[in-house]
Amino acid sequence: MTRTSPETDAARPRSSRRWAVAGIAVVACLAAVSTTLAAAALERGPRIRGVDGDPALAVQQSGVTLVFRADQPLDPRSGEGVRVEPATPFQIEVTGSTMRLRFTGTVDHARDYRVSIPALRGRATGATAEAAFDFATPPLTVTTLERGGSFDRTGGADDRIVRHDLSSGSDEVIFSAPRIQEYADDGDGVVAAVLDEDGRATLTRAGQGADPVALPLPGDGTVGLLRASADAGRTGFVFTGTGADAQPYTSTLFLVDPADPDAGARAVLDLDGLALQADSWFFVPGSSYLVAQAPTGSLILVDATGAAPPRLLGEVGGLRAVLPASTSLVVDGAGGPAVLDLTNGTLSDIAGAAADELSTGTVFLSDSSSVQWTAEDVVRRTASEPPVGVFRAGAGGRIEEVCVSPSGRFAAVGVVRTEDEIDDYPTRAEWLGRTSTVIDVSSGAPLAEVPGTRPDWCA
Incomplete structure (x- = not known):
């Protein structure tokens, strides 16, 4: 046993007292600093x-x-x-x-x-x-499909999907393949339906700085109404054909997760739990939802991620489009075109929406304005003002289609020439040589003319 001296034993209480005093001093100092910092934070105002x-x-x-x-x-x-x-x-x-x-x-x-x-x-x-x-804010872009020739061509140029930066004037080829039926732009890349010589389809996703990735189909058949959403993180399409399990499908809506292609294509389920047939459908901007119209006429709201059950919106009219700059839908109601507000379920008629009897088509910009066109010109109509011409086709050209940007502030006017020919694709045939002139809808001022068909604004 080791002995301790009396001096050592006597020193311990004094040492403990010194540590206690020092500890109290540190705590008091920290409290003072904390109080000072809190006071300074209040004096300097919010950050x-x-x-x-x-x-x-x-x-x-x-x-x-x-x-x-x-x-x-x-x-x-x-x-x-x-x-x-x-x-x-x-x-x-x-x-x-x-x-x-x-x-x-x-x-x-x-x-x-x-x-x-x-x-x-x-x-x-x-x-x-x-x-x-x-x-x-990001630049204004529009993506188009440039077909390299007729469907039955041998060799020659590939079809190309090109993104046009209208703010800088630059172009970028996102994807190319011998025969592209249609595509969907998700902002970061595109998903393309590519056909072989016999018209069989495959799906491919291509993006900047990444190799193209094959996406799964349910089986052997045809695809259509191809759409993509970065907000939902999904690509969707309607499929007609025979599934891998020998089950027949007719215009059935399927979804694919491009980030997980091995998960396969998933059929969207109706309220009764059966695969949903869709005559028309759209993703709801800024959300994970989509709206589809069944052959019965019912509109159904579906969470594309599967996190929530489907909801019935009712039979309010034919589904036409998503209203620009909104999450509302344009439908053909009993009394004419109407807007269905998905935030509260209200249905309101579009004021001043009556179209000229000679109009070829109409795109609605809001609940009180629209863009209408004939083969010769494009007119902007509002409920409170007389129609205003915003575009006129030149000699030898005719207007084939008009689509508006997601904001509704710009329009892509598709023009074909008299001598242009059809490319004879079995699905989504187009005019070879078609161009799109992008205009400011409010003033009619032209921004650019780009080659190609099927602008992504026409989804």
Whole structure:
């Protein structure tokens, strides 16, 4: 046993007391620092901790919201004097420690924007601080399909899917193959239905900086109404043919996850749990949902991810399109064209929608405006103003089709020449030599003319 001296034993209490005193001093110091920092935080005013929301969506959709999260509760007066430059309409709401800025319309493509907040005000102290948020919007693009010749050609040029950047004037070939029936653009890449010499289809996804990937089909048959959605993370199509399990399908809607092609193609199920037949269908922008119309006329809302059961929207009329810059649908109601608002289920007639009896086609821009065309010209109609001509085909040309951008601010006018020939594809045959002139719908000002058919705006 080791003995200790009396001096050592006597020193222990003094050492413990020194540690206790030092500990109390450290705690007191930390408390003082904490109090000082808290006081400084209150004196300096609120700061933005983060911003939620994707401003890039505002070029296509109205109502996009940015949520600014502050580090302390805000005084409602924090919204006073907020500016967005370049100027664009918006609404401000302040609740708790968040400020919500909602764009009431769409914003311009290829622009640098700044949100300036001159006086974020703390609710407890009234201390203020400035804040700013900068963002850049994506360019205006349109994608077209350029056919290399007739379907039965031997050799020659491949069909190409080309994305045209109208903001910079550059073009990019996204995918090429001998015979492309149709395609869908998901923003990052495209999904193409490619035909062999006998007309059998395969699906391929191609994107920037990645090798093309084959996507599964249910079996041997035909595909159509091909669409893709980055929001839902799915590609969809209707399939007619025989499945791998020898089950026959007729216009059945299928979905594929391009990120997991090995999972196979999944049939969308109706309310009764059976495979859904679709005469028409669209993805709902900015969501994981799609809307399909069954042969019975019923509209069905489906979560493409399968996370929620399908919902019946009812028989409100033929499904025509998604209304630009919105999540509403255009349907042919009992009294004429109408808008079905998916946020509240209301159905409202489109004011001033009566078309000229000589019109070849109509695309609706809102519940009170539309674009209509004949073989010679394109007219913009509104409920409150007389029709305004925005495009006229030149000598030797005729207008074949008009499609509008997702925002509804631009239109692609498809023009064919008198001498152009049909390419004789068994499905989705097109005119060889067709071009698309992109115009500003409000002014009719031309932005560009691009070769090809089936602009992605025509989905």
